[in-house]
Structures are given as structure tokens and as C-alpha cells.
Amino acid sequence: MNTTICDFGNKIGNAAKDRAAARGTSTPAGETAAPRARQPKPPRFDYWIDRTTRVPFITKHGDRAARRLREFASREDMRAFRDQPDAIAILTAAWEAARDSGNVTEDKCRGGVNRPRVGVDHRAGVDTTPEAFMAAFRPYGVEFGNWQNDRAACLNQANDALLDLAGAIGIDAAALAFGGRLGLAFGARGHGKAAAHYEPARRVINLTKTNGAGCLAHEWFHAWDHVQGEAAGLGGFASACLSGDVRQALRSLPAALKQRNIEADKTRSGRYFSLPEEIMARAFEAWVRSRVENDYLANIVPAAAFGPGPSRYPYPLADEMPAVDAAFRRLFGLPPA
Numbered sequence: 001m002n003t004t005i006c007d008f009g010n011k012i013g014n015a016a017k018d019r020a021a022a023r024g025t026s027t028p029a030g031e032t033a034a035p036r037a038r039q040p041k042p043p044r045f046d047y048w049i050d051r052t053t054r055v056p057f058i059t060k061h062g063d064r065a066a067r068r069l070r071e072f073a074s075r076e077d078m079r080a081f082r083d084q085p086d087a088i089a090i091l092t093a094a095w096e097a098a099r100d101s102g103n104v105t106e107d108k109c110r111g112g113v114n115r116p117r118v119g120v121d122h123r124a125g126v127d128t129t130p131e132a133f134m135a136a137f138r139p140y141g142v143e144f145g146n147w148q149n150d151r152a153a154c155l156n157q158a159n160d161a162l163l164d165l166a167g168a169i170g171i172d173a174a175a176l177a178f179g180g181r182l183g184l185a186f187g188a189r190g191h192g193k194a195a196a197h198y199e200p201a202r203r204v205i206n207l208t209k210t211n212g213a214g215c216l217a218h219e220w221f222h223a224w225d226h227v228q229g230e231a232a233g234l235g236g237f238a239s240a241c242l243s244g245d246v247r248q249a250l251r252s253l254p255a256a257l258k259q260r261n262i263e264a265d266k267t268r269s270g271r272y273f274s275l276p277e278e279i280m281a282r283a284f285e286a287w288v289r290s291r292v293e294n295d296y297l298a299n300i301v302p303a304a305a306f307g308p309g310p311s312r313y314p315y316p317l318a319d320e321m322p323a324v325d326a327a328f329r330r331l332f333g334l335p336p337a
Contacts, residue, residue, distance in 0.1 A: 004151070004152075004186065004327060005130060005144070005151040005152060005155065006130075007141065007142065007143040007144060008130040008133075008134065008141065008142050009130075009134055009139055009140060009141030009183070010140050010183075011141060011143075012140065012141045012183045012185065013200055013202065014145055014189075014202065015143055015145075015185065015188040015189050016145065016189055017045055017145060017146050017188060021178040030203050036037075036238040042088075043060060043061070043088070043091070043092050043095060044060075044061035044062075045058050045059065045060055045061055045069070045091050045095075045192075046058065046059050046060075046061050047078060047082065047086070048327060049075065051076055054070055055072070056071065056072040056074065056075050056077070056078040056094040057069075057070065057071045057072070057078075058070045058078070058091060060091075060095045060098075063095075064265075064266040064267075065102070065263070065266040065267050066266075067097060067098045067102060068091075069091055069095055070091065070094060071105040075269075088107070095138070096111075099267075099306055101308065102267055102307075102308045102309065102312075103267040103308065103310045104264035104267050104268065104273060104312050104314065106195055106206070106266075107195070108306065108307050108308060109300065109301055109306075109314060109315070110195065110214050110215070110299050110300070110301060111214065111299040111300065111301050112301075113141050113295075113296065114126075114213050114296060114299055115215045115295050116165075116173065117160060117162075117293065117294045117295070117296065118293040118294075119164060119293065119294065122159060122160050123156065123159065123160070127152050127155070127156055128155050128156055128159040129141070130155070130286070132157060132159075132165065133155055133158075135174055135224040135337060136159065136162075136163070136173050136174065137162055137174060137176055137177050138174050138177050138179075138180050138182050139180065139182055139183055139184050140175040140177065140181055140182060140183040140203065140204075141183045141184075142155075142183065142184050142185070142186075143183070143184075143185045143186070143188045144185070144187065144188055144292065145185075145186065145187030145189075146184050147187065148186050148187040148188070151186070154186045154207075154306045157213065157296040158184065158186075158207075158216065158296070159298070160294065161216050161217075161294050161296045161297040162176055162216070164292045164294045165217060165220065165288060165292070165297055167286070167292065168288050168291040168292045169328075169332045169334075170219065170332055170333070170334050175311040176220070177204075178223070178224075178227050181203050181213075181227070182203050182204070182205070182223050182227075183193075183202065183203060183204035183205070184204065184205050184207075185204055185205065185206040185207070186206075186207055187207070187208055187254050188206060189204065189206035195207075195208055195214070195215050196208060196215035196216070196218070196219050197219065198219045198222035198223050198226070199227050200236075200297075203223065203226070203227075205222075206219075207219075210282050213295070213296045213299065214295055214296065214297075214298060214299030215298075216296060216297050216298070217284060217288045217297045217298040218281045218282065218284070218285050218298065219281075221280065221281045221285070222237070222277060225237045225239050225246060225277055225280060225281070226238075228244075228245075228246055229241060229246075232244055233273075237276070237277040239276040239277045239280040240275070240276045240277050245330075245331060246280065246331065247276075248273055249280070249327040249330065249331045250279065250280055250329065252323065252326070252327045253279065253280075253283055253316075253320075253323060253324060253327055254316065254320040254323050254324075256317075256320065257279070257283065257315075257317075257320055257324075258274070258279060260311060260312055260313050260314060261273040261274040261278070261279050261282075261312075261314050262274045262313050263312045264308070264312040264314050267312065273314045282314055282315050282316075283315075283316055283324050283327070283328075284328060285298040285300060285315070286298075286300060286315050286316045286324060287316075287321075287322065287324050287325060287328045290321060290325070300315055303315070303317055322337075325337055
């Protein structure tokens with residue numbers, strides 16, 4: 001394992017490895033304890049009659065998207081199906097297929113392959129170093145998970161992506177860390193299934209070891225949004241507040257984009273995609289991606305390849321990009337296109 005590059009800058013604290021060291025471990029290094037098995041609840045299904053067409057149909061109980069798992073020619077046919085011994089098994093299989101194909105998840109929003117970056121060679125063909133990274137971006141600190149064994153590659157990709165980001169939004173690279181307030185972590189801060197996340201309490205972006213590439217622009221915007229909210233005394237993400245420039249930018253985004261995010265959330269147990277800060281972060285990703293070709297910075301699956309369908313696509317479509325471009329140009333003080 002290559003651990004030549006160690007954490008540098010200030011210690012961010014509360015990383016997964018710090019928590020593990022504090023409590024000790026009862027499992028061998030590199031392994032995790034097996035989770036306690038839970039008995040799954042049997043699925044429940046609801047039987048309906050369409051008020052307009054009078055077509056009988058069945059949905060999964062609690063499915064906010066109301067996906068029709070089976071339709072029938074008559075009520076009698078639906079009753080006959082319901083009385084079959086294998087009806088629940090058939091409906092369960094249909095629900096699992098509908099959920100797997102139609103539920104909107106983070107992994108379905110990201111391209112599966114990070115293509116080679118296109119752009120100027122920021123590093124003149126050599127690896128960046130912790131010293132050069134600190135000098136260029138002035139982050140609060142940078143940390144690595146114990147099992148992050150490609151640390152040089154992480155720094156190189158982050159270096160190029162951050163310089164591309166600075167160029168795309170028209171700010172100095174050293175300003176990306178907000179005067180030394182933003183930290184960066186690579187596979188160091190476990191957070192469930194998320195490919196990446198931003199922690200407002202410690203102002204740190206974490207990119208997971210296996211899936212973090214492609215999320216940097218999204219998480220950086222969360223950090224920027226949070227800092228703007230703090231500066232305005234709003235107590236949270238500026239996009240989630242009722243007034244201000246960021247909220248105005250959100251209002252100017254296409255209504256259809258917001259509606260698709262609402263539809264995406266109907267395939268989940270709770271609200272996520274339609275949160276103001278998430279709509280803004282995804283619109284920002286698309287805007288940055290339209291200005292620079294760097295999959296480590298933003299890797300978005302095209303609408304045509306989005307499995308859950310066009311009505312749930314959470315990113316701007318091509319014909320919506322002029323409005324998105326105008327919104328972010330105003331927000332970052334760039335001249336109109």
C-alpha cells in the first residue's frame with residue numbers, strides 16, 4: 001500500500017479512522033463487523049380502479065410514484081389474480097423490477113467510466129505534491145483513508161479538477177477553499193452509500209475511495225452555498241433560504257427541471273433530489289461540465305441513457321442550459337454569453 005503521501009495541512013478531525021482508533025476495533029484491520037441481520041417485512045400491495053379510465057390496477061403500498069405493477073381488463077380479473085396462491089410472489093417480483101429500474105439513485109446519475117480529461121496540462125507532466133497543493137489552493141487540510149492506496153493519483157486528479165473549476169467559474173484557485181476554511185478528504189470519512197458528501201459542521205468534502213470521482217463540482221457547490229449562507233447570516237445553505245442571490249438563481253432555473261426532481265423523489269422514501277441545495281448543486285454540475293471536459297470534476301449520465309426515465313432526470317436538459325448558464329453567470333459575476 002502506497003502511504004508515501006500522508007495527511008497534510010491542519011487536522012480536520014472526526015475522520016472514520018480517528019473514530020476507529022478512539023474506540024478500538026474488534027475486527028482485523030481492513031475488515032468490518034458483519035451487520036446484524038434484519039428480517040425484511042413482507043411487501044403490501046394496494047388494489048385500485050382508475051377514476052377516469054375505470055382500469056383496475058395494483059401498486060406497491062407506500063410507493064409515492066404509484067407505479068402500476070399490473071393492470072386488468074375488469075375488476076373480476078383483478079380479484080381472480082388476487083386470489084391466486086402466487087399473486088404476492090408475482091407482484092413482489094414486479095415491484096423489485098420496477099424499483100431496480102425506476103428508483104432514482106446517485107449511482108444512476110453518474111457516468112460509469114471516467115474518460116480522460118481534456119484540457120491544458122496544469123502539472124507539466126509531473127505529479128503534484130502536498131506542498132504544491134497547499135500553495136495552489138490553501139485548503140484547511142487534506143486527509144486520506146487508511147486504505148486509500150492511490151494517493152498521488154487522487155492529488156493529481158483533484159489538482160487538475162480544481163484548477164479547471166477555478167477557470168470555469170472565473171475565480172482564483174486559492175479562493176476555492178474560502179480563505180483556508182474548506183478541507184478535502186479522500187476515502188477518509190465514511191458516509192454510508194454516498195459516493196461523496198460535504199460536512200457543513202467541519203467544512204470538508206469527502207470523496208469515497210471507489211466512487212468519489214465525478215462528484216467534486218457538486219460537493220464544492222454545497223460548500224460554496226453553505227459559506228454564502230453563513231456570510232449572509234442565514235444559518236444554512238443560501239439556496240435553502242427564502243431570499244438572497246442564490247435563492248434568486250434557484251427561482252430562475254427552469255420549472256421543468258424542478259418538477260423532474262420532485263418526480264425523482266417520489267421513487268425514494270424521503271425528500272432529497274428536490275431539496276433546493278440539491279437542485280442548485282446538480283444544475284451547477286451541468287453548467288461546469290458544459291464549460292470544461294473533466295469527468296473527475298463532474299461526470300453526468302446523459303438524459304438518453306438515464307435508466308429511470310426522462311420524467312425523473314434530475315439534471316438540466318440541453319434546451320434548459322441557456323437559462324442555467326444565465327443564472328450561474330449572474331451568480332459568479334461573469335459577463336452574459
